[in-house]
Amino acid sequence: MHRDPNLYDFWPYRDRPKITWPGNKKVAFWVAPNIEFYELDPPTNPSRKPWGRPHPDIVPYSARDWGNRVGHWRLMEVMDEFKVRGSISLSVAMLDHHPEIIRACVEREWEFFSHGIYNTRYSYNMTEAQERAVLEDSIKSVMDATGQRIRGYLAPALTHTERTLDLLAEYGFWYSCDLFQDDQPQPLKVKGDNRLISMPYSLEVNDVITYGVYNQSPRAYADALMRHFDQLLEEGAETGTVMCIPLHAYLVGHPHRIGPFREALRYITSHRDDVWVTTAKEIAEFYLAHHYDQTLTDIARRGNARPGTGFNPIPQEGV
Template sequence: MREGAPDPELYDFTPYRARKPIVWPGGKKVAVWVSPNLEYYEIDPPANPHRKSWAKPHPDVVGYAHRDHANRVGHWRMADVMSKHGFKGSVSLSVALCQHHPDVVQDANARDWEFFSHGIYNTRYSYGMDEAQERAIIEDSIRTVREATGQTIRGWLAPALTHTPRTLDLIAEYGMDYTCDLYHDDQPFPVKVAKRRLLSIPYSLEVNDHYGFFIYNMSPRDYAQTLIRQYERLAAEESGTVMCIPLHSYLIGQPHRIGAFEEVLRHIAADAGEGGRAWITRAGDIADAWYASQQEDGQ
């Protein structure tokens, strides 16, 4: 990313209607992936001069305890509903969770969920980091997840969506295949990086449960209907789209919300069989399918 440029110069402009359609495995129209954010928030994190970790003065017991519901209760409720309907998670992981609450990470791994890094803690930001610090976080993420799960992470979602101008170049250099940090498209798109290659996998702020409940003040029913409308529109289009459902289990795993969310999973799963439009998958599988399609096209 060139500093001072009029745009980030990370990807080409290609109008949606001018693209060659993507055909997902089995001829499916929309790749659907669920991204549970398995996170750890520190009650009294080190101060970052660019942004406060908590809205209230530290230590914010209420903010910490609300989010701690995720690892104590919400994860298990959310994960069971996902497994019931055939959805495997692609986990946006605060890798410190591997030490703080290994039971949660082990449960996700046993369900054959994929892990990518969401930084060390969701209360420590990339703002102001020098290159050595940022490299240390990437290396720590790779090592910690491999030791805890046997998996080698292939993707990145910056902690609390905070970046430096070098973030995408660095994760590509370290062998990542995809980033979830760009929200510019409804299809995978190559990112311009200094070394190797990198693909932007569509994540979502618009249908993220954090935005749904905290920003847009949706009821559980409103949020569920939003997800169903999102799916139906993407599945009706001909170009081969991606729908991501980003979740935080301290929100979606609440008893009064989980039932409405299960209706969404039931709706999409009913359209995933033979002749259906949904490819229920994981982020890494989407990247593999996209890269394979480019090789077939000779690109």
């Protein structure tokens, strides 16, 4: 029997306190292009193999390399068209491998958050010292290259240790994308007098899942994005929701896929009177300042709070 990891409290979706986004928007909408580097012959991890076939394997390597050489630029143009800034889920090694992509993102004032160093190096079996080194390197390297203090984290290939969330809070991160339990931000239970929230990311409308697992057509994917948005917009009239579209340029950036995605982005952004088109960092900062405490109060009111949640000070930018 697996025990509940107790990372967050049970918080029923109905009858929650109202979340009001800036400008009384109903949906906070953000797009998360994963800008990643997959090594041709990565170090062996006993818990997981990076490639399905014996490696070095040039086929999956080159397919992903196409995303950085071609697909990302096509995706960036579409996002520019609809004035959508990306929140980059960054393999930090990309700062060295493709600095031209980083410069293009900085010019557009896109956000960066850490997705580990390489997407082919997993957190499984890391020591605490190794995991700390990844976080410290992420913070310093992105700051040196972009001037940004990263505030978010998505573990490489969604791999974690039992200490990951506590370390994120200790190092001044504001949000984690590694949990998928809700359509609104929620406080996470971490050690010390720190705050960390779960930021709504998505597997259901992640192009890796829709194309690689569900085998959806590009038009079916675009339709799913629009229906997903419509539901969150309807519910957002009662209390603000969050929609994230996680993307990978080596998938959505292909010529036969980018057109339907463009139409979905056109549809969502056409509702700007009701939609806050923003970044994950801006959502986290606003939520921490305006709604974090009321969430904890509501959880306690329902009698669902368990040890581990505290009323902690609001983090300040630049810390």
